[in-house]
Amino acid sequence: MSGVVEGFRWTMLGKPAPGPMLAVSVATVLVMLASGSSISVEWRGPLPTACDS
Amino acid sequence: MALRDVKVRYKQTVLGVGWAIIQPFCTMVVFTIIAQLGNLSTDNTPKPLFYFCGLLPWLLFANSLNSAGNSLVGNQHLITKIYFPRLVIPIASVITGLIDSPSPRRLLLLMMAWYGHPVGPQMLLLPAFVALAFAASLGVGLWLSALNVEFRDVRYVIPFLTQLWLFCTPILYSSTAVTTPWKRVLLGSTR
Secondary structure, eight states, rough: OOOHHHHHHHHOOOOOOOOOHHHHHHHHHHHHHHHHHHHHHOOOOOOOOGGOO | OHHHHHHTTTTTTGGGGHHHHHHOOOOOOHHHHHHHHHOOTTTSOHHHHHHHHHHHHHHHHHHHHHHTTTTTHHHHHHEEEEEEEEHHHHHHHHHHHHHHHHHHHHHHHHHHHHHHHOOOOOGGHHHHHHHHHHHHHHHHHHHHHHHHHTTTHHHHHHHHHHHHHHHTTTTOOOOOSSOOOHHHHSOOOOO
């Protein structure tokens, strides 16, 4: 999230552009999205039970 | 599903969508007081402006992550009754957080006008960073929502995780104030 926060400050307040920090953030987000999507699609774990509600 | 969540979110509340502004505003006030007491640097930017601008993407991320992480367990009645891709539920909960986000951004623009802070052409790239915050909360939220189904500890981990993550992200402090070895650990950069 460092790249996102610094990017926000760059766009709104004109702070220095995030640069390599943004590249790390984008790469991490892409990995998390890809792995998270595949886990959610493939997930065959137990469904929530009635005691959760 | 996202529209349903938006309608329900502020139902029977007195302040309604005002809550989307109150949360970052009050946090900004607290951070400004802490920065005054601790003499923290905000890179020559007015402290309220610096903190409010940092809190907007953070709160979008943290609130979306919280609702996405608990979404599968919270919508068990839907999952058990009809078949549809489970991916839809966390995505809908993150979209709900995104719908709230323009209101505090308008307040930020008002604050910038108040402090006489100019707006540059790079502001046109703001939607890209909103999209990145959305993708980040969705990526982590998908993991947490799936894990929450198996391990109910996750619902207790999410608030704790976001609290720790807040202090590892340069919101209360400027990234320029972080020295090199910590910069690599906290910010993933040596610049």
